[in-house]
Amino acid sequence: MKLYSLMTTAVLIASTSAYYVKNQKSETFSLNVTPVDAGTQEECKTCITFAGQTINDLLQFVLQEEVDVCGDLCQIVVDKTGKEALGVICTILCDVVGIKEFINAIQKADLDPIYFCELVPACPINDNGDAHFTSLEVMPKKGPQGEFDISFEYVSNNGTGTGMLAISVDTVDGIPLGDDFLNFAQPAGTYDGTIKLDAKENPDCDPTQGPCETWEPGTYTIHLSVCNGECGSNHPHSAIYDTKTTTFEITQN
Known part of the structure; x- marks a missing residue:
């Protein structure tokens, strides 16, 4: 799956296999990262990039309108952002879980991209983790x-x-x-x-x-x-x- 990265001015230099990506614009902190590993990390990053740019528009739409087809919902993403690539990602994620579960994830996530991508699910969960x-x-x-x-x-x-x-x-x-x-x-x-x-x-x-x-x-x-x-x-x-x-x-x- 191709990645569509967030624009960022923040730079984190990580000498580790951990991968950090910017969630919001900053003029104070700058970011440089290690390459993304294949597989789950790539899917997770793609999902969170997508959610960070679109989840607010999607939430407002599903709260106001009824929709029962992934293509119709994801066309809203293209119309709002002008980015066909985000519409493609939306359709892929929606088709995997189905329109009902996709809308449920949008509503439950309440503008939290990480939780949304765990619900879809595109990002792994570890409730026994520590650091x-x-x-x-x-x-x-x-x-x-x-x-x-x-x-x-x-x-x-x-x-x-x-x-x-x-x-x-x-x-x-x-x-x-x-x-x-x-x-x-x-x-x-x-x-x-x-x-x-x-x-x-x-x-x-x-x-x-x-x-x-x-x-x-x-x-x-x-x-x-x-x-x-x-x-x-x-x-x-x-x-x-x-x-x-x-x-x-x-x-x-």
């Missing part, structure tokens, strides 16, 4: 505005379910910053990677569209979570495995 951070470090620990590398390692004894790696930063001026990445189900093992944080003011930020982080001198706290399912979700097959925090300091330029 525990063994390290979280920032380099440099102290320095002027610029690029900081946030390296991490976690260990899983029972493997992980399809989930997320979520990062947030407590800033000096109180502006919330965060990002999240898809973490494919993995067997037991040790996994590590590095998130690059671009800690400098974005000249393209428009303050009329929202607050602009200026990266004032001071201490910043990083929170990193590894989760089963979407971090913070109340849906089945969702849990926060572990969260770890660390700090770094921005000095005067």
Whole structure:
């Protein structure tokens, strides 16, 4: 199955067989990943890419209209997005489970792409999984505005379910910053990677569209979570495995 990737500006450098993919746009974190393995991971990524771009439109449609043919429902995807490729993926997923189960998955998922793709099912479930951070470090620990590398390692004894790696930063001026990445189900093992944080003011930020982080001198706290399912979700097959925090300091330029 061909992959249709989300556009992203976030970069996670992972020196592991784990694979992370961006779920939402970020101007602060950038992403580079290892190749996708064949089989289940490819199908899961394709489904979540599809759901991330279309599930809101599909939910609004099925709540307002009756539809009993996959082709009719998936044509809505093409009409809304202008992307024939997403319509093809929609039809494949819908035909596999049938129109009734497909609509049921859209409604039950409640805008949660991971849970939707577990219901279809395109992504594997592991409710006995676990993960525990063994390290979280920032380099440099102290320095002027610029690029900081946030390296991490976690260990899983029972493997992980399809989930997320979520990062947030407590800033000096109180502006919330965060990002999240898809973490494919993995067997037991040790996994590590590095998130690059671009800690400098974005000249393209428009303050009329929202607050602009200026990266004032001071201490910043990083929170990193590894989760089963979407971090913070109340849906089945969702849990926060572990969260770890660390700090770094921005000095005067």
